[in-house]
Amino acid sequence: MTDLLLLPGDGIGPEVIAEVRKVAAVLAPDLALDERPFGGKSYDLHGEPLTAETLEAAKSAKAVLMGAVGGPKWTGVARDKRPEAGLLGLRAGMNVFANLRPALCFQPLADASSLKREVVEGLDFMIVRELTGGIYFGEPRFIETLPSGGKRAVDTQVYTTAEIERVARVAFELARGRRNKVHSAEKSNVMDSGLLWREVVTDLHKREYSDVQLEHILADNAAMQIVKNPKQFDVMVTDNLFGDILSDAAAQLTGSLGMLPSAALGEPGAPGLYEPIHGSAPDIAGKGVANPMAAILSFEMALRWSLSRSDLADRLFAAVDKALASGARTPDLGGALTTAQMGDAVVTAL
């Protein structure tokens, strides 16, 4: 059985995943790794960004680690064959509904951000983004031509009680192991799905998690508070679209998009999907300058959440921190190390 299926994907994906292989060979040589083409790479080979075989391999592995997908090469491709469609298909196919996106400020990088040091130093909060529902998957969605000659486009946001409850449960459970505080972000003042979201989270909290502190926050105010005073947050749970936007803003707080991993989890025991927050970065692909830390830390999350090896995860996390403290910096952090040298720095720190 495969422990970890690697999907390097496109752009800088293969470069950063190569560093994960390097780290894994030292830290966990017993792990059974497998690898498949994915995204644009898979489209080029098979005419599909996600083949049925790859989805099967993902569902039967213990964990899946993706690099990145997409790039200008595939812009002209029909939308359901684009690399991004492969990613959405993988998330839905694996049923990984809870996306954990940490906003974490590494101590050695407390000055790397556009925010003042005191605002981000020690920052450690977690966004739990619903990942398999909402406007990303709702039907109907179409573009039609109007009698007038113009067009009309429709997208549909759909959420059920069950979808909201299961992701909120992940957030409450997480908070119990952290600082015991959950913010639930929606637009219940404008959207019916926001009203249901608030109602379901409130009910679940009352029934099973009244020991956790719960606050409801409007998504626009959440965006503002993330910029103003991010340290007020511990866990924030929100829908697919708000989570996409708020987690990108939060990621940037730490000044180091190249540092941030994510984990997408399904039902207990089912394989998780791990990916760096960053994209395929076509502008630097092939140059060997991408920061591999986000991929390495995604591997760290996989060890912790899917591979039952939190001992190794702890060691890896400490090694990343140590490498940073010793001054290891790729260009995105103002340094001059190559991707491979940054991977080496982590291996050395192990």
Add this chain to the structure above:
Amino acid sequence: MTDLLLLPGDGIGPEVIAEVRKVAAVLAPDLALDERPFGGKSYDLHGEPLTAETLEAAKSAKAVLMGAVGGPKWTGVARDKRPEAGLLGLRAGMNVFANLRPALCFQPLADASSLKREVVEGLDFMIVRELTGGIYFGEPRFIETLPSGGKRAVDTQVYTTAEIERVARVAFELARGRRNKVHSAEKSNVMDSGLLWREVVTDLHKREYSDVQLEHILADNAAMQIVKNPKQFDVMVTDNLFGDILSDAAAQLTGSLGMLPSAALGEPGAPGLYEPIHGSAPDIAGKGVANPMAAILSFEMALRWSLSRSDLADRLFAAVDKALASGARTPDLGGALTTAQMGDAVVTAL
């Protein structure tokens, strides 16, 4: 004919609008002002947050200046009678489809933000938010009970070519008078309305505005770039929901939500709707400590965009800057002036 209809609304709304009256009496004593209850106040008096008479008065004024609406008092009220529903009804009823939300860093406040001084000093960009379409108004929208006993909520995002084109036109025109650059933000990698948005903006640009620099940006990346390097932006045009969130993040950049105005414009010649970005702030309402600058600057935008008095607008803007430079600060800016004293400081600077 009314020049400016004041809708003080709820919470701190009446307090900040009182300062606008004070400023207007000195700066433009000839303006014909009128005033009506709105939002929660109107609901309490008439059972409706926006009466037909008030909407008529708004449509026949030259400009409308709103304070703020809403508060905990009306949380239990049916959603279509809530203060926020009155605001959405006013926007739709006045057909003010282009919402201009400046992210502006006043020089004397360059240190007031959570961002580093060099990141925000001199910041001056404008978000143009579509305000009368999208998921705020699309049908169907409902919550239904499922056979299983759970519920299902649906919201619909709808955009037509005409709706996108008219707001993009406002953005291109604005850019021509500024630094000639427009970013158009959407999620065309995920949403059909995003695909149409990108197509319509691209076409309009090619047909009529090819002298303006246009860049397309995904909304999640926009959130990130707003935090990372906001000075790269001049004008950003986006839909109603993304605009709500991105403009709140942008507003916070300047560290002074209490400073930021907005203008909502319709077809040329039709009245504009002006409002501070901040809300009704129930926690400080009645205490006389709210910052009236956002309301005063909303009045400044009304003078400029609806009342054809840009000479007075220039004078007022300079007076605000001067008052700040002389050290006038309400508590949100770390000072101790009351709302009335802050208004007085502007009058003095006039």
